[in-house]
Amino acid sequence: MSAFAADPDYLTETRRLMAQAQAAFERGDLAGSADGFVLVARRHPAAVGGWVQAAAAGLRAGVVALALKAARRSVLLDPSAPAAAALLTAASTAEPLVSRHRATALWAILHPGKAEALGALASSYQDLGRAEQAERVARDALHADPYLDWVRVNLAVILRESGREGKAETELRRAVIAGPDGNLAWRRMAALAETLSKLERAGTAARRALVIDAQDHVSALFLSIVERRQGDLDGALHRLQALPEAMDGEAGRDAVEFELGTVLDRLGQYDEAWTRFERGNRIAVQRAPSGAADPRPFLSTLDAFAGAISDGWPARWARLPEASPPAVFMVGFPRSGTTLLDQILDAHPDARVIEEQPVLSSVGAGFIAAGKETLAERLAALDEDEADRLRAEYRAKLVRWAGDKSPRVVIDKMPLNIIYLPLALRLYPNAKVILSLRHPCDCCLSCFMQSIRLNSAMASFTSMEGAAGFYARVMALWQEIERVLSPDHITVRYEDLVADTEGVARRVVDFLGLDWTDAVLDHTAHAKARGMIRTPSFRQVSEPIYTRAVGRWSRYRDQMAPYLDTLAPYAGYFGYGDPRDIPRGED
Structure with missing residues (x-):
């Protein structure tokens, strides 16, 4: 204890300052209260209680920087002090994810078996995308205290996101009972x-x-x-x-x-x-979180693959032993009808559609990140050993989502996997490709109208100019893929699919080498039985097929006029005619 701390007058002054800080709190002056408790803590810097009070006061006042500094000081003085680690966790909410996780983990470590600390740690794992750890720790928290309804709700979210909707509903019912x-x-x-x-x-x-x-x-x-x-x-x-x-x-x-x-x-x-x-x-x-609304990283990947199949590069590709494709690739542009076609095909007993999971895309991203040479050079120089490694990685990811007992046909459906097709066709030249199309103007409009979680791939859709420019770059790449690599593919136009569902479905089923079954026509019942659909189209495909979205763009023709020159070449190429000749539509 310092000489000042032992001085009666010094202690009297400390008590007066504490009373002032408390009085400020009681009259609603939270900032003044926080400053007062910090002043008390500084008069007795080795006393953990003062820093705990200062951290709590800082949080009440919304002065996060002050609260964080005081909480860190209290944990350093006495990690086991009641509330010290909890306050550090609370004060770290504005910190980067990793820093927040460290603070939360410290709280859980210092107070093993404390349900609130375990619940907070589970949420932290959830924020980091570590679902398995999040679920395990959430269950530990509920074992310690079954009545923590907010932890049970978070567990339900984890279960929902991993495709266990029934178990998620059960946990939510339990949460309602725990906290009605x-x-x-x-x-x-x-x-x-x-x-x-x-x-x-x-x-x-x-x-x-x-x-x-x-x-x-x-x-x-x-x-x-x-x-x-x-x-x-x-x-x-x-x-x-x-x-x-x-x-x-x-x-x-x-x-x-x-x-x-x-x-x-x-x-x-x-x-x-x-x-x-x-x-x-x-x-x-x-x-949006920092960087999430920046389309440049994804556009850079698109350009890299476009460059890899231009200027004669595929002619320099080293020969590889043929490999049987483990999946069919369903690609296109977002909002082009892939989810409707997905539900139709997944209803076939001999087919399974993997619904927008990072299978091909994660293999492609890893391949890009692994080398120093240009992507064109790496694809050209790809040898048998590297190809076998990439194929094994792809099959393992496929099994994770399709299961060990796969049906005859597995379809890897992810619209923007279209940009990774050069790699897919390098590994599996005989792979079948389903290209989903929709009028370019309707595609871009639908993306612009959609509330989506932003990332680099989706960031172009926050303006119509960005959406139209993105469409042009993606479909220019497809034209080059079609010209240079000649994939075995079938084109499915959304407009044809909703107008003649059975006719189009029969054509695709035949392309896949499957026998016809009427089960594929009851896509609405299949969508509801399948559980949660993880695409923005989940609301539409659970309804009977409708045509109200066909030609919707013409009702917004005035707003879309500046972008028609960009989209017109692709509308013509895919057989839709020139949108500049279409007047504004009416209901």
Whole structure:
């Protein structure tokens, strides 16, 4: 103990400062309270209690930097001090993921068996994308305290994202029992039920959440989606218009703007709908994590593969022993009808579609990252050993998603795998390719209208200019693939698929070498039985086939006019005619 700390007058002054800080807190001066507790802590720098109080006061005042510094000091002085590690975890929320995880892990290590610490650690693993560890630690937390409803809700999210929707529903029901007055479990139940197209259940859960908390704006958003899907467009519009401008967190204002745009589109108010979609995209870019709204990394990969098959490079490819393709590649441009075709083909008993999982794309990304030479040089020099290694890696990833007992035909469906086709055809020259097409203007418009989780591949869709330019680059690559590599492929146009589903399905089934079965025609029942569909089209494919999205772009012709010169060459190439000759459409 310092001489100052032992001095009665010094201690009296400390008590006075503590009383001042407490008084500031009680009258609502949180910043003044935080400054006061920091001053007390500095007068007794070796006393952990002062730094714990300062950290708590800093968090209450929203002064995160102060709270983080005080929490770190308290943990250094006494890692086992009550609340010290918990405060460090709370104060680290604005830190990079790895730093936050270290703080949370320290809390869990210092307090083994503490349910709240384990729950926080599970959430941290979840944020890092380490689902297996997240699930294991969440179960440990619930073993320590089965009534932590927020941990059970997070476990449900983990289960949902790994395709175990039934188990996720069970955990959400348990969470409701554990905390019947909490709206989080009801909100998550509404979200899950809506993605599974269980609309009555979704509406009931969302309304229950709103009974508990009328200001639960996210649940109100979910309820508006349910109302729109059930045909109550006016009710959905009224509910959306009542939501506040300031929304963030689980669903921000961007999600509201996109849903408003969707409802207004259905109501025929196209100019206002376009304005909403524009605003939604602007807000989405503002809310995106650092780098997520930057399309340049993905465009760089696209350009690298385009360069690898230009200038005569494929003529220099070293010969490789033939290998039987383990999968069919379904590619195209996003929002071109791949999910509808996926559901149709997956209903065939001898086919399984892997739905937009990082199989070919992860092999391709690893191949690009592994070498110092240009991609063109690496593809040309690819030898038998390296090819065998890449094929083994691809098969292992395929088995992970398709299972060991695969049917006769496995289809690796990921629209933008189109850019990785040069590598796929280098490894499997005889591979079959299904190319999904849709009118270029409808494709780009649909991407622009869609609320999606931004990453480099999706970032071009936040403006119509970006979407049109991206479409041109992707389809220019396909034209070069078609010209130079001559893949064994079939083209499926969305417009043909919705107009003559059986005729198109028969053609594709025959291309795959499968026998015909009428099961593929009941795609709606199959989609619902299959569980959660992990694409933005999940709402559409769980409905009977409709044609309202065909030619939608013409209703927005005035807004799309600046981009028609970019898209016209591809519309003509794929047989759609020149969009510049099409007048503005009406319902």
